[in-house]
Every structure is written in C-alpha cells, then in structure tokens.
Amino acid sequence: METKLPTPQAVLVGIQTPEIDDVAHEASLEELGRLVKTLGYEVAGTVSQKREGTGGALLLGSGKLAELAALTGGTGVVGSMAPPPRSKARERFEGAHGGAHGGTGGGTGSDTLSDNPDEPDADGARKPAFVIVDHELSPSQIRNLERATGAQVLDRTGVIVEIFHRHANTREAKLQVEMARLKYVAPRMRESSAGGGRQQGPGAGESALALDRRKVRDRLSELRDQLEAVQRDGDQRRSARRDQLRVALVGYTNAGKSSLMRALTGSQVLVEDKLFATLDTTVRTLQPETRPRVLVSDTVGFIKQLPHDLVASFRSTLAEALEASLLLFVVDASDPTWEAQLEVSRDVLREIGADAVPSRLVLNKMDRVDEAGRAALLEKHPEAIMLSAHAPEDVSALRDTIIAFFEASMVEDVLVLPYAKQGLIGEVYESARVLSEAYDETGRVLTVRGLPGAITRLRRSLVA
Structure with a gap:
C-alpha cells in the first residue's frame, strides 16, 4: 500500500515598502x-516587515530574520558560504531527477521544487521546508536566506514559473x-554541495557549474528553434482566421474567463478555482452559432x-488578443483589488501592442x-x-452585445457566384450572412x- 507523504509546508515573507499601503500589502x-x-x-x-526597500543582503532585519528562522528550524545566521545541507528527502528527489532540469548537473538551490517535504526534526516536529x-x-x-533559515527559498517569480511548468499541456506551452524556467534558473545556478571539481571527458577543464550553464545555453537555443517551428504553424492557423469575427477573453488569473468561455461556447474547457488553471489558448465558436461565425478565445491569465x-515566451499565445476584433476584459468584481488587477492586465497587453x-x-x-x-x-x-x-440570462445578454458590436462594422453587398x-x-x-x-x-x-475585409476576400475568390 502506497504511503501518502505529508503536505509540504511553506512560510510566506512579505516586505511592505513606503509606496505600498496596508490593503495592497495584505492582498499581495x-x-x-x-x-x-x-x-x-x-x-x-x-x-x-515594513522596510524602506528590498535591496538588503538579507531582505529582513535581524529580529524578523530570527523570527523566520524559528519557524523553519534555521540558525538565523548566514554563517558559512557553503550551500546548506540537503535533507535526505531532498537528496533522493534530486538523485531520481538527475539534478537540475533534465540532468543539467549540480544543484541550483531554487530551480526545481520537490513534492516531498523535509523530514521531521529529532524531536518529531516537522518544520516548513x-x-x-x-x-x-x-x-x-536567496543564498543568504537559505543559510539563515535552513529551508529552500523561492521568490514570487520562481513560484509563478513553477506553476506554469506544472500546468502546461500543449507542446507550445x-x-x-x-524557456522561461531555464532563464530564471541560469543566473541562480551554483556548485552543488557534492563539490565543484573539473569534468572528465567532453568539456574537460570546465567546472561543473560552467558545464551546467553551457548546457542551459545549448538547451535554450534548441528550444527557440523548436518553438519557432510550432509558432509558424500557429501563425498559419491564425492567418486562416484573419477575416473571421474574433473575441478574446483577457484578464487576471482566476477572474472567471474559462467559466465564461464555457457558458458562451458550450465547450468543455477546464474550469478550476485555482490560479493559472488555463495556460493554453482555446478557440471555440460562439453558441448558438451565428453567420458569419464568431470565434471566442480564452487566453492565459495575468498576475502582478x-x-x-x-x-x-507567451507572446505568440497572447497574439490571439492582439489579432482579435474585440477584447473582453474579465474581472472578478467581488475582489476588492479588481481595479489594480485590471491595470495589470492592461499593462501586459500594452507591452505586446494590444492596447x-x-x-x-x-x-x-x-x-x-x-x-x-x-x-x-x-x-x-x-x-x-x-x-x-453561471446566470444563463446574463450570458445571453453578453452574446447579444458581442453580436451587436460586430453588426455595427458590417456592410451589405451583392456577390455573383458563377x-x-x-x-x-x-x-x-x-x-x-x-x-x-x-x-x-x-x-x-x-x-x-x-x-468589409471578408467581402473583399470573397469577391477576389469569385473572380479569380
């Protein structure tokens, strides 16, 4: 019978700088x-902790650092420059997975999250890993905090990258x-605790760290080539839909875009009450179907x-928003910070030119x-x-609004089909129609x- 491992535990750390008010800090x-x-x-x-900035070597003051270390079982002191010892569970995990991503060699400290928490202390108490x-x-x-706390340290960016890694389903995603994960890992790589001796055989003379970094660069180059090939296929599919009516649902993660997508199109897209449940762009037809058809896209959610x-990396995925005729900014109106979330969404789309x-x-x-x-x-x-x-009458009213938007841009014409x-x-x-x-x-x-564009294209087809 398989033994169920205990749920890994984590301690959250937040720094409130002068430009962040209490509400925004708590929401974050x-x-x-x-x-x-x-x-x-x-x-x-x-x-x-309230601090003037986040640039300190230890991020936290000595008192708060000691408070954090008490929770994790650390010493609260940076101590040796050597990496902190790994737990047995951590060592087993890294050994089974070949070290850093895909066997790139030595440990990176923050590159891969184990699903196994650290083992209990001698007194039986389990400390957050x-x-x-x-x-x-x-x-x-990251290194200083790990030495002081004895726990694995990950920042907000690392958490988001890890979630994206776990939720990606399609080849493109x-x-x-x-690619994003390796770019995050590369500057954080360091020699493993097993030692950083010289390599034997191919690449002889390189340290383990240098070899790992070269492998990351080579892998990134390989990924770029593969992604370009996949994106060319995607560009062709989008080009084929150029003259069709297209609506893109955009907005903060967990705002309800996928639920709205399911209601508008009758599709069985994934709907979960968790952040970043959807990473892959889904395109479905508005139902009941109209003539001409209206395509609805559910895009990846944004976050602060x-x-x-x-x-x-997701620029091609977000191209669905760039090439849409209408963007629906979906927000969770029950969230007191929805206006700030909306601004985050607008900023990301502004970055790709979809504003x-x-x-x-x-x-x-x-x-x-x-x-x-x-x-x-x-x-x-x-x-x-x-x-x-979840209200059918609300969804029906939104459908009418979408159709009315496109109707305003349509023209009548006469075509002769030989x-x-x-x-x-x-x-x-x-x-x-x-x-x-x-x-x-x-x-x-x-x-x-x-x-007008669709009618012009049809006219060219009829006289060709």
Whole structure:
C-alpha cells in the first residue's frame, strides 16, 4: 500500500515598502498564499516587515530574520558560504531527477521544487521546508536566506514559473514555459554541495557549474528553434482566421474567463478555482452559432509581477488578443483589488501592442456582490457589462452585445457566384450572412452582410 507523504509546508515573507499601503500589502500576501496552495503546499505561517526597500543582503532585519528562522528550524545566521545541507528527502528527489532540469548537473538551490517535504526534526516536529518571498530576489539574497533559515527559498517569480511548468499541456506551452524556467534558473545556478571539481571527458577543464550553464545555453537555443517551428504553424492557423469575427477573453488569473468561455461556447474547457488553471489558448465558436461565425478565445491569465520572460515566451499565445476584433476584459468584481488587477492586465497587453484593440469591461461574479456594491460599480463604470458566468440570462445578454458590436462594422453587398464556381458557396456562407439568393444568366446572385475585409476576400475568390 502506497504511503501518502505529508503536505509540504511553506512560510510566506512579505516586505511592505513606503509606496505600498496596508490593503495592497495584505492582498499581495493573500494572493501569494493562493499561489503556494496552487503548488499543493500548505501555508504554515507569515512573516511581514515594513522596510524602506528590498535591496538588503538579507531582505529582513535581524529580529524578523530570527523570527523566520524559528519557524523553519534555521540558525538565523548566514554563517558559512557553503550551500546548506540537503535533507535526505531532498537528496533522493534530486538523485531520481538527475539534478537540475533534465540532468543539467549540480544543484541550483531554487530551480526545481520537490513534492516531498523535509523530514521531521529529532524531536518529531516537522518544520516548513520552504520560504516563499513576495518579491523578486537576487541570487545572493536567496543564498543568504537559505543559510539563515535552513529551508529552500523561492521568490514570487520562481513560484509563478513553477506553476506554469506544472500546468502546461500543449507542446507550445511546454516549450514556452521551459524557456522561461531555464532563464530564471541560469543566473541562480551554483556548485552543488557534492563539490565543484573539473569534468572528465567532453568539456574537460570546465567546472561543473560552467558545464551546467553551457548546457542551459545549448538547451535554450534548441528550444527557440523548436518553438519557432510550432509558432509558424500557429501563425498559419491564425492567418486562416484573419477575416473571421474574433473575441478574446483577457484578464487576471482566476477572474472567471474559462467559466465564461464555457457558458458562451458550450465547450468543455477546464474550469478550476485555482490560479493559472488555463495556460493554453482555446478557440471555440460562439453558441448558438451565428453567420458569419464568431470565434471566442480564452487566453492565459495575468498576475502582478508576471515574469517578463513568461510574457515574452507567451507572446505568440497572447497574439490571439492582439489579432482579435474585440477584447473582453474579465474581472472578478467581488475582489476588492479588481481595479489594480485590471491595470495589470492592461499593462501586459500594452507591452505586446494590444492596447489599440477595441475592448469592453466585463464585471464577472456579480452574484457575489451585494446591492450596495452593485450600485457603486454601476455609478463608477456605467458602460461595464455586469454578469455572472453561471446566470444563463446574463450570458445571453453578453452574446447579444458581442453580436451587436460586430453588426455595427458590417456592410451589405451583392456577390455573383458563377455557375462554374458553385463549390465556393460554402465559403460564402462561412464568411458572411446570406440575406437573399437569386439566379440569372451569369450565376447565383447573393445579397450578403459581413465585414468589409471578408467581402473583399470573397469577391477576389469569385473572380479569380
């Protein structure tokens, strides 16, 4: 019978700088806790301190560092420059997985998270095996905190990268995440505790660390080539949909985009109450189906301090938003920080140049907002679409809004389909709404309504 291992425990660390108020600080720590739980870990405690900045070698003051070390079983002192000893569970994990990613050699300190917590102390008490910091840390800060706490230290960026790694399903997403993960790991790599002697055989004369870094560079080059090939296929698929009506659901992670996608399209997309449940862009047809068809895209969610390398890696995935005709910014209206979350989403899309795409604000999860809250939202955002993805009448109203948006851009025209090209009738019905049909000596005369670009393309096909 398989023995179930105890849930790994982690202590959260937050630094409140002068520009961060109490509400934002608490919200950020709460979100970090949800990220940690998404990894399957249990939050064992929180250490927070107000400081002028996050640039200190130890991040925390001596008193708070001692408080943190007491929770993790560390000494609270940086001590030796040697890496902290690994637990037996940690050593077994790294041995089974060939060290750092894909067997790149020596340990990196923060590159791979084990699903096994450290073993109990001699007195039987189990100490948290991880310290998770709500800021981006330098490699030296990570090393110093690990020596002082005796726990594995990971910053916010590392947590997000790890979640993306675990949730990627398609080949494109896996390639994108591995690239971002290696870029995160590379500057944090260091010699393993087993020693950093010279290599034998190929690469002789290199230290283990230098060899590991060269392997990372080679792997990144290989991944870029593979990703370019996959993205070329994606570009071709998007090009084929260029003249179709396209809506992209964008917004903060866990805002309810996938639930709304399922309600609008009747598809069985993954819906989970966790952060980053969706990493791969899904494209489905709006239901009940219209003529011309409307395609709806569910995109990867955003989050505060989304690592730049992840944004860059997912640029092709986010191209669905860039090439859409309409963006629906979906927010969780019941979250008191939703306006800050919306700004994060706008910033990411601005980074890829999608801020010029027409958009509408969708205040989702309104079933969780009381009457006073509804009135305040309506007064402040009168143009917003307020709904619950679980209310059929709300979803139907949103569908009507989407159709009305595209109707405003459509024009009527008359196309003549020659008798010799009757095989193109399906393309006509796919690209435009046929209002009437008649016949004369030249062929089938169709009165259609559609987007100007689609009608122009059809006209070229009919005369070619």
